[in-house]
Amino acid sequence: MRCPIETQENAELLLSYSARRLNPESSAILEAHMELCPACREFRDGQRALWEALDQWDARPVSPDFDRRLYRKIEEQEQMSWWARVFGSMAWKPALPLAATACLVLVAGFISVNPGTVTAPVAETPQAREVEQVERALDDLEMLRQFDLVATAEDSSRSM
Amino acid sequence: MFRSFFGSAALALVLAAGLPAQKPPARPAQKLPPPMGGVRAARQGALVEKWTQMAPEERRRALDRLPPERRQRIEEQLERYQSLTPEQRQQLRFRAEMFNQLPPERQDVARRLFRQFNQLPPDRQGLLREEFQTLRALPEEDRRNRIESDDFRARFNPREQRFLRGFADLLNPVQ
Numbered sequence: 106m107r108c109p110i111e112t113q114e115n116a117e118l119l120l121s122y123s124a125r126r127l128n129p130e131s132s133a134i135l136e137a138h139m140e141l142c143p144a145c146r147e148f149r150d151g152q153r154a155l156w157e158a159l160d161q162w163d164a165r166p167v168s169p170d171f172d173r174r175l176y177r178k179i180e181e182q183e184q185m186s187w188w189a190r191v192f193g194s195m196a197w198k199p200a201l202p203l204a205a206t207a208c209l210v211l212v213a214g215f216i217s218v219n220p221g222t223v224t225a226p227v228a229e230t231p232q233a234r235e236v237e238q239v240e241r242a243l244d245d246l247e248m249l250r251q252f253d254l255v256a257t258a259e260d261s262s263r264s265m
Numbered sequence: 266m267f268r269s270f271f272g273s274a275a276l277a278l279v280l281a282a283g284l285p286a287q288k289p290p291a292r293p294a295q296k297l298p299p300p301m302g303g304v305r306a307a308r309q310g311a312l313v314e315k316w317t318q319m320a321p322e323e324r325r326r327a328l329d330r331l332p333p334e335r336r337q338r339i340e341e342q343l344e345r346y347q348s349l350t351p352e353q354r355q356q357l358r359f360r361a362e363m364f365n366q367l368p369p370e371r372q373d374v375a376r377r378l379f380r381q382f383n384q385l386p387p388d389r390q391g392l393l394r395e396e397f398q399t400l401r402a403l404p405e406e407d408r409r410n411r412i413e414s415d416d417f418r419a420r421f422n423p424r425e426q427r428f429l430r431g432f433a434d435l436l437n438p439v440q
Contacts, residue, residue, distance in 0.1 A: 117332035125384045127334060156384075172368075232327060239316050240335075242309035243342040245364065246357055248379040250345075252397055254435050255363035 106138045110145055119145065123152030306362035317347050371435060378431045385425070393425055400433045408433055 109119050121127040122135050139145045248254075316324065324343075328336045349357065364372065382390060400408050411417055412430055421429065 121334040236327060239312050240339055242313050245361060247342055249360040249364055250357055251394060253360060254375055
């Protein structure tokens with residue numbers, strides 16, 4: 106097997122393996138490779154630590170009046186005139202021009218140090234977007250097929 | 266004579282009384298827009314249906330640039346969806362519609378928990394599915410008591426408990 110890290114090919118394999126989505130055959134091949142490859146082992150350990158940290162992490166609950174406060178803010182924004190919205194939002198950002206200049210200088214510096222390495226991002230095609238949408242929809246449906254998350258106790262008699 | 270006079274008068278009275286009560290001509294009923302969750306679910310459903318009906322070659326081309334693992338996962342999920350009966354599909358679409366009406370942050374919590382669930386061994390997944398069914402059938406208070414019980418803690422490890430608690434929370438009404 107060619108090393109996914111060295112060849113930059115099949116990097117998805119390592120990610121899928123870390124997320125335990127890889128099929129048993131490919132997992133076995135990759136595990137055999139990792140026995141010999143310290144770089145891949147290190148990557149796997151890092152990913153494992155990351156997943157464990159994510160598992161431990163619990164999102165803080167949203168405050169009960171969050172929606173009310175959000176809608177009030179939106180309402181206030183909508184009631185402001187357009188010029189007040191534009192200038193009002195800029196007024197609290199006096200450092201913006203300075204930050205923009207600093208970014209430009211950094212980018213220019215990077216390009217001058219690495220000529221020819223900066224490439225335009227690959228445009229996302231509508232087809233790729235649709236694939237992502239269908240993937241997400243299928244993930245949701247799979248979850249809802251296994252778990253009826255919105256049913257009440259009365260509905261529990263109906264099951265798939 | 267009298268009879269016909271009173272008859273006509275009574276008829277006139279009835280008609281006159283009915284005039285002010287008459288409703289203006291009914292306008293065509295305005296169709297209320299479906300809630301956003303419903304729209305999103307309908308769009309999702311239509312998209313999945315479209316993909317299930319795609320010719321194999323067309324689908325292969327569309328998924329061609331994806332890494333093999335991802336492609337395989339999508340294919341499997343599409344096959345699973347295709348294998349459902351029309352009633353099951355309808356029920357699933359209903360669930361999707363309800364799910365999409367949850368606040369986005371609750372939806373994201375569910376997705377995150379389900380990703381964690383998918384990493385569990387299959388036998389534990391089965392147990393958690395069963396336990397969730399039991400929890401779902403209970404009233405909110407009993408559900409809470411069960412989750413806090415020693416039996417529950419003994420049967421499930423902390424990670425599994427966190428998953429079940431998270432999913433059970435999603436069954437409670439939005440505060």
